[in-house]
Amino acid sequence: STAVLPGAAPDPSIPLEFSEHAKLIFDLITLAFQTDTTRVITVLLGIEQSPRNYPEIGITEAHHGLTHHQGDKAKIEKVTRINEYHIKQFVYLLDKLKATRDGDGSLLDSSMIVYAAGLADGNSHQHHNLPTVLAGRAHGTIRPGRHIRYPNETPITNFYLSMLDRLGVTADAIGDSTGRLTGLDA
16 A cells, blocks of 8 residues: 655756755755764865856856956956855855854854865966865864965865865875875964
């Protein structure tokens, strides 16, 4: 026999507005960390070739097309607004993690949360010197609230290798890494 649950089936679609979709994903991430369902999550909220537009912030052109701005100041301004909008969604996650208790601190205190992009400049497809944010304290092993600039051509894999150290994972190298980053420690 089959059980029949009362109520209508939920809408199977992903929310159309980017912020609603991001908040849904970030709420699930918080819940997964809070319940210790997982300790590692990777999320891709948008791809570099995304045709998505953002009417909620007044941008009707496709994101990817705008990144090929060829120096057009109006397109650069729109890409900047999209980037700011994305960061605001990320801040929602950080605020949620900070507000969620975990032991003597918050989920943010015990986490390492990375916000990064695959390209530093979409117009030239430049993938060096990637803008990357690391939030959280990793149980007191990271001192947050700073801007650290590493030498040009430092592989991003050095950053990931340094993160593995804080997880207690021993690795000599990852991909093209050349060593560990200094200056992250608390």
